Amino acid sequence: MTAVGIVAEYNPFHLGHRWHIAQTRCLLGQDCPVVCVMSGHWVQGADCAIGDKWTRAGLALAGGADLVLELPTPWAMASAETFARGAVSLFAASGVVEVLSFGSECGSAAELAQAAAALDHPAYPARLRAALDKGLSFPAARQEAAGCPCLSTPNNNLGVEYLRALAYLNCPLEVVTVPRRGAAHGGTETVEGFASATQIRRLLRTERYEEAASLVPAGTLERLGKISSLSYVERAILAKLRTMDTGAWADLPDSGTAEGLPERLVRAARQALSLNEFYALVKTKRYTHARLRRLALSAFLGLTTDRPVLPPYARVLGLNRRGQALLKRMKDVCTLPILTKPAQAKALTGPARRLFELEARYTDLYSLCFPTPKPCGSEWTTSPVVDFTQPE
Structure with missing residues (x-):
């Protein structure tokens, strides 16, 4: 069979x-x-x-x-x-x-x-x-x-x-x-x-x-x-992102430290008033929208590279x-x-x-x-x- x-x-x-x-x-x-x-x-x-x-x-x-x-x-x-x-x-x-x-x-x-x-x-x-x-x-x-x-x-x-x-x-x-x-x-x-x-x-x-x-x-x-x-937990996600330092961002799956991405994520999280604004502040040609979404949600869920x-x-x-x-x-x-x-x-x-x-x-x-x-x-x-x- x-x-x-x-x-x-x-x-x-x-x-x-x-x-x-x-x-x-x-x-x-x-x-x-x-x-x-x-x-x-x-x-x-x-x-x-x-x-x-x-x-x-x-x-x-x-x-x-x-x-x-x-x-x-x-x-x-x-x-x-x-x-x-x-x-x-x-x-x-x-x-x-x-x-x-x-x-x-x-x-x-x-x-x-x-x-x-x-x-x-x-x-x-x-x-x-x-x-x-x-x-x-x-x-x-x-x-x-x-x-x-x-x-x-x-x-x-x-x-x-x-x-x-x-x-x-x-x-x-x-x-x-x-x-x-x-x-x-x-x-x-x-x-x-x-x-x-x-x-x-x-x-x-x-x-x-x-x-x-x-x-x-x-x-x-x-x-x-x-x-x-996801709209029902958007503010909860933003609250989590505002607590993240560069080390916490770097510890997320698929984050890495190249080209100052963790620093860019920290700055965006402190400015953004919505998730869409957060993605817009971080977005570059090298970072797809899907990757940035995964990083934000990984932070909310508590996913790390330790898997x-x-x-x-x-x-x-x-x-x-x-x-x-x-x-x-x-x-x-x-x-x-x-x-x-x-x-x-x-x-x-x-x-x-x-x-x-x-x-x-x-x-x-x-x-x-x-x-x-x-x-x-x-x-x-x-x-x-x-x-x-x-x-x-």
Whole structure:
């Protein structure tokens, strides 16, 4: 029983995600089990997920997934390289996933593999520095240094990072890529009935529910319930940023000390009256908006460079009957501790136990991102979603 792995945020799960799972099964067989590694409550764009991770896992099961594992926050809210390594490492450790499927704009695994090889070439760092010295933004410099046009689009970029992660981990998964259909990543238009998750979140957060409902599977909005927003904790984030000195900024993931960035962050935090103003004060061609958002949110959450290299456990967020069969196999072959209920975290030791305790804190802060705040503690009390209504 070959299982395929899909990395996702499902923020929220929409018609394009359902189409990707269906197309993957068209390539690999309708009975192919689908294992998803899904971001938890905080996502790569440095935002709170639109709905809690258990609800989103349930929607993924309803949309065709069989087993949903969590990508812990230190990897979920990281650069594409770290994000990809964390997710792929969970597939490698599972012992049951043999194929990796992802969407891309180009639809060519060979083209993406060529770009991955260019980024890992010994000459690439020097080429990147030369491109940056010309005044190019980091994404443009990266594309020029690699000499690969496919790096100009976001899903291609992430696909390349998955391939680099496979090489880094020496993980022999087969790769299939499904051409992205419909609206572009982050786009504001609906194309062929498909919209980006970014656009759907915009619609939900501006209460345009009828428009959003047509772009997601039936029943999605009812299951999501109240929508989260970072606006509810903006002043709390600004308060944290105002307390940061250069050492604290330098200790954040992906911060570094080059070109006086920590000093620039300190000055901006003391001046800014909103997060958007903070980003505008810090922004340069070398620092992408996404990176600055991650730094601000990392400071709020308390993320630091003191993290394991790879996720130290596999936490189950949801499963159906086919996922249950996969999980039974995983218990014999997985190289990581498997958490099927939160009480099992008490048996973790060392970095794994510390990570789970930090994840509980990240969830407690996430619980403030709603019109009515929620109490602490759900990380220790919420069990995986079980959906036995789906066919085996």
